[in-house]
Amino acid sequence: xxxxxxxxxxxxxxxxxxxxxxxxxxxxxxxxxxxxxxxxxxxxxxxxxxxxxxxxxxxxxxxxxxxxxxxxxxxxxxxxxxxxxxxxxxxxxxxxxxxxxxxxxxxxxxxxxxxxxxxxxxxxxxxxxxxxxxxxxxxxxxxxxxxxxxxxxxxxxxxxxxxxxxxxxxxxxxxxxxxxxxxxxxxxxxxxxxxxxxxxxxxxxxxxxxxxxxxxxxxxxxxxxxxxxxxxxxxxxxxxxxxxxxxxxxxxxxxxxxxxxxxxxxxxxxxxxxxxxxxxxxxxxxxxxxxxxxxxxxxxxxxxxxxxxxxxxxxxxxxxxxxxxxxxxxxxxxxxxxxxxxxxxxxxxxxxxxxxxxxxxxxxxxxxxxxxxxxxxxxxxxxxxxxxxxxxxxxxxxxxxxxxxxxxxxxxxxxxxxxxxx
Amino acid sequence: xxxxxxxxxxxxxxxxxxxxxxxxxxxxxxxxxxxxxxxxxxxxxxxxxxxxxxxxxxxxxxxxxxxxxxxxxxxxxxxxxxxxxxxxxxxxxxxxxxxxxxxxxxxxxxxxxxxxxxxxxxxxxxxxxxxxxxxxxxxxxxxx
Numbered sequence: 001x002x003x004x005x006x007x008x009x010x011x012x013x014x015x016x017x018x019x020x021x022x023x024x025x026x027x028x029x030x031x032x033x034x035x036x037x038x039x040x041x042x043x044x045x046x047x048x049x050x051x052x053x054x055x056x057x058x059x060x061x062x063x064x065x066x067x068x069x070x071x072x073x074x075x076x077x078x079x080x081x082x083x084x085x086x087x088x089x090x091x092x093x094x095x096x097x098x099x100x101x102x103x104x105x106x107x108x109x110x111x112x113x114x115x116x117x118x119x120x121x122x123x124x125x126x127x128x129x130x131x132x133x134x135x136x137x138x139x140x141x142x143x144x145x146x147x148x149x150x151x152x153x154x155x156x157x158x159x160x161x162x163x164x165x166x167x168x169x170x171x172x173x174x175x176x177x178x179x180x181x182x183x184x185x186x187x188x189x190x191x192x193x194x195x196x197x198x199x200x201x202x203x204x205x206x207x208x209x210x211x212x213x214x215x216x217x218x219x220x221x222x223x224x225x226x227x228x229x230x231x232x233x234x235x236x237x238x239x240x241x242x243x244x245x246x247x248x249x250x251x252x253x254x255x256x257x258x259x260x261x262x263x264x265x266x267x268x269x270x271x272x273x274x275x276x277x278x279x280x281x282x283x284x285x286x287x288x289x290x291x292x293x294x295x296x297x298x299x300x301x302x303x304x305x306x307x308x309x310x311x312x313x314x315x316x317x318x319x320x321x322x323x324x325x326x327x328x329x330x331x332x333x334x335x336x337x338x339x340x341x342x343x344x345x346x347x348x349x350x351x352x353x354x355x356x357x358x359x360x361x362x363x364x365x366x367x368x369x370x371x372x373x374x375x376x377x378x379x380x381x382x383x384x385x386x387x388x389x390x391x392x393x394x395x396x397x398x399x400x401x402x403x404x405x406x407x408x409x410x411x412x413x414x415x416x417x418x419x420x421x422x
Numbered sequence: 423x424x425x426x427x428x429x430x431x432x433x434x435x436x437x438x439x440x441x442x443x444x445x446x447x448x449x450x451x452x453x454x455x456x457x458x459x460x461x462x463x464x465x466x467x468x469x470x471x472x473x474x475x476x477x478x479x480x481x482x483x484x485x486x487x488x489x490x491x492x493x494x495x496x497x498x499x500x501x502x503x504x505x506x507x508x509x510x511x512x513x514x515x516x517x518x519x520x521x522x523x524x525x526x527x528x529x530x531x532x533x534x535x536x537x538x539x540x541x542x543x544x545x546x547x548x549x550x551x552x553x554x555x556x557x558x559x560x561x562x563x564x565x566x
Contacts, residue, residue, distance in 0.1 A: 327465055329490035333433060365462055401439055401494060403469035403486040404462060410444055419461030420539075 012382045018340045020222075020376035021171055021199060021318050026268070027224040027377070033271040034226065037264040045261050046252065056263050063270025070273040071216065072207040073233050079253045080266050083230035084198040085122040086246075087217035090257065091194045091232055092126040092165055094243030095215065096135055099162040099192060110134040111162040116148050116177075117141050118356045119167050123196050127165070140166075145310035146173050146360045150181035161191050168197035168216075169204075172343070172356040172372055173309035174318030176200075183212025192241060198222055198230075199315060202276035203284065208233050214241050220265065224377060225272030229265030232256075279377070287375045288316030290384045294373065295319050297388050302395055304408070308362055308370060317375040322357070322366035325405040326398040331369055334394035338387050343370030425491055426525040432495035437502050440484040442471050455548025457540040466493045466533065470540040472504055472512070474548050480504050480512055485540075492530035496520050496537040504541065513545055 017025075037059055045060050047053025061075075068075040081087045092113075102108035115127050117139040124139075131137045138156045142148050148166050164186050169176045179195055186193035194215035200206065201216075202223025208216055219230040234256065235241045249258030295307050304324035320343070323331065328344025343354035344367070353367035362370070371391070375384070399405040407414060425433075442454045453473055460467040466489030473482040483501040487494045499520060504512050517534035520526070526534055549555070 325488065327489050327493075329465075330433070330494060333491050368465060401436060401486055402488040403441075403458065403467055404488045406441065406486060407445060410446070412445060414462060419463075419467070420459050420543075 010382045010386070012380065012386055014337045015339050016337060016383045016387055018338055018373045018375060018379070018383075018387060020379075021174075021372065021374035022341060023221045023227065024224045024376050025378070026221075026226055027272060027275055029275060030225055030268045030271045034264045034268040037267050041263075043263075045263060046250065056261075059263055059267045060261055063266045063273075066270035066274040067231055070206065070277045071201060071218075071233055072209060074236060076254075077208075077233055077236050079232045079234055079256045080261060080269070081230050081232055081257055082228055082262070083221070084120075084196065084217045084219035086257075087219075087230050087232035088120070088122045088165075088194075088196055089126045090243060090246050091215040091217060091234075092123065092163065093130065093246060094256075095163050095192045095194065095241070096130050097244040098242050100135070101160050101162060104134055109136045109160060111136070112158045112160045113137045114153055114156050114161060114164045114166075115139055116166055117359045118146065118170060118172075119165070120171055120196060120198070123165055123167065136160075142360060144361045145313075146170060146175040146308070146356075147310055147313060148177040148182070150178050150185050153182050154185055157185075157189065157191070161189070163192045163194065165194040165196070168195045168200040169315050169318075170309070170356065171199050171318075172341075172354060173320045173360070174199070174315040174374075175309040176313045176315065179213070180211040183214075186214070187212045190239070199318070202273060203280055203315060203317065205281070208235070214239070215243075220269040220272060223272050223276050226265050226268040229262050229269045231269065283377055284316045287379065290375055290379065290381065291316060291319050291373075294384055294388055295321065298391055301392050305395070306366070308357060309360065318372065319374075320357075320370055320372045322362060322370040323395045324366060324369070325402045325408060326369045326395055328353075328368040328370075330398055331371070331394060334398060335371070335387075335390055338373075338390060340374070341372040343372070344368040425527075428524050429491055429495040429526070432498040432524070433491040436485075436494055436498040438482075438484050438498065438505075439486065441469070441486060442473060442482075442484060452551050455544040455546070455551065457543030457545075457547060459539045459543055460489070460493075460536055462488065465489060466536055468493065468497045468536055468540045470497060470500060470504075470537075470544045472544045472548060474509065478509050480507050480509065489536075490530070490533065492524070492526055492533040493536065495524055496526070496533045497540065499523060500537045500541055509545055509548070512541060515541055 041055045043052030043056035045057035064075040064078050067078045100110040102110050127137045140152050166177055168179050183193050192214050196217045198219045201218035214235045216233040221227040245256050247258050252258050306322050308320040328342050332342050343357050353364055357367035455472045457470045469486045471484045472480045475481045483504040485497040485501050487497045517538040520534035
């Protein structure tokens with residue numbers, strides 16, 4: 001099967017999980033920390049009159065410190081939520097409504113927001129809803145490398161801009177935006193700056209004050225913590241950021257997020273942050289090498305394939321590769337032993353490929369036949385070696401079947417062929 | 423997508439993959455008919471080739487397909503069915519027969535339609551190359 005590999009490839013346990021950007025397994029140390037909070041330390045941290053409540057509150061307080069240590073904030077600045085989607089909604093909607101410039105129904109725009117066309121849906125959709133409600137939103141269109149720069153944000157600023165929301169690193173292509181520079185720009189103009197750092201926190205060093213971040217979303221299950229818990233950093237000084245809450249009730253989380261705290265989840269998130277602080281730099285070095293090896297060997301052994309997005313300014317553990325002349329669904333079938341994501345939605349009836357890839361100028365054909373491969377804490381060298389062989393073999397097999405690849409090799413320009421559309 | 427065993431079998435072991443020559447060579451060959459249907463933007467392109475003997479019987483058939491697992495399976499099955507058939511009989515293969523044989527899921531019916539289109543296109547190409555009048559429904563009726 002390996003066409004030019006000289007060493008036999010060891011077969012690891014299958015299937016291989018290379019979809020850590022979708023979710024990560026819980027670290028066993030995280031599970032261990034959580035367990036007592038289901039049964040013995042089960043109190044409601046809002047119960048102030050007995051030790052059941054106090055003990056639960058201690059667990060939450062400890063977790064808040066663990067999170068704050070990882071992102072270099074004050075512990076009072078950490079708000080626990082159900083995950084990054086809720087954090088994004090609270091940050092964007094909460095800030096827009098709090099800082100609006102003109103009243104609803106006054107006929108004037110309520111305020112201007114800057115975001116980006118390749119943000120996660122959990123940022124795009126709250127922005128679009130605000131658009132319908134009288135705010136104006138500019139969605140920046142990044143260039144081919146996928147990176148949003150401070151220059152691009154600067155060019156879009158208006159007198160009535162109230163909020164800038166740009167993700168720290170992209171979930172599909174892994175490229176890293178110019179967050180410290182955008183933060184500095186926003187600070188100089190007194191504009192609230194939110195960043196969705198879901199793929200970043202716990203993988204890369206974070207310093208919210210050094211990077212001039214006002215609001216930052218993150219999620220437990222992307223950093224080896226449990227699902228259903230996440231957080232929002234809300235800056236308390238220079239400036240003290242205010243938000244209109246989405247959920248009213250008992251006034252928990254300083255009134256930003258009412259509802260009894262998910263104590264077990266929060267304890268797990270805290271532990272996951274503590275472990276990340278100790279291990280992420282070593283993980284980043286190791287996974288960065290493995291990712292690079294994967295990109296280099298696949299692109300050197302196959303023609304007409306490309307790594308999408310900037311080759312250097314990217315997260316160590318995420319890559320996105322497109323293969324010409326093969327079709328998305330059959331590619332996924334051919335690499336079924338590798339659990340990863342596809343840029344194609346065509347396993348359903350929809351023919352729409354990834355909007356992220358489309359937006360950075362990847363053609364529909366290459367967007368459909370792209371794989372997002374994301375590595376994690378327990379990804380081994382053997383798994384990567386095996387995956388490289390499988391992917392190369394799969395693309396070669398499908399190209400042997402592809403009339404388009406034959407035509408390409410014969411020098412026929414496929415864009416000039418008159419296709420019988422159906 | 424959860425596929426049945428017959429689709430998986432054709433996808434993993436496609437029958438009669440190939441071509442009777444380069445695009446330029448095939449154009450010159452009078453004994454070969456080619457059907458090229460679909461479009462890259464739509465996610466499927468099928469190329470079906472039939473090699474026809476002097477007696478009007480399909481001696482050999484080959485395919486190449488860019489497309490999903492169902493598209494590959496439909497065209498692979500089509501080549502199996504075409505071999506040994508007279509041209510007129512080959513023209514009677516219907517997409518519904520392919521759907522039934524492979525148990526194609528409803529969202530993949532278009533793959534079988536494409537395979538039927540490819541069969542007809544290959545037959546028409548062979549006939550055009552050899553000056554055989556394309557069969558109209560009236561001719562077919564007259565024969566019965």
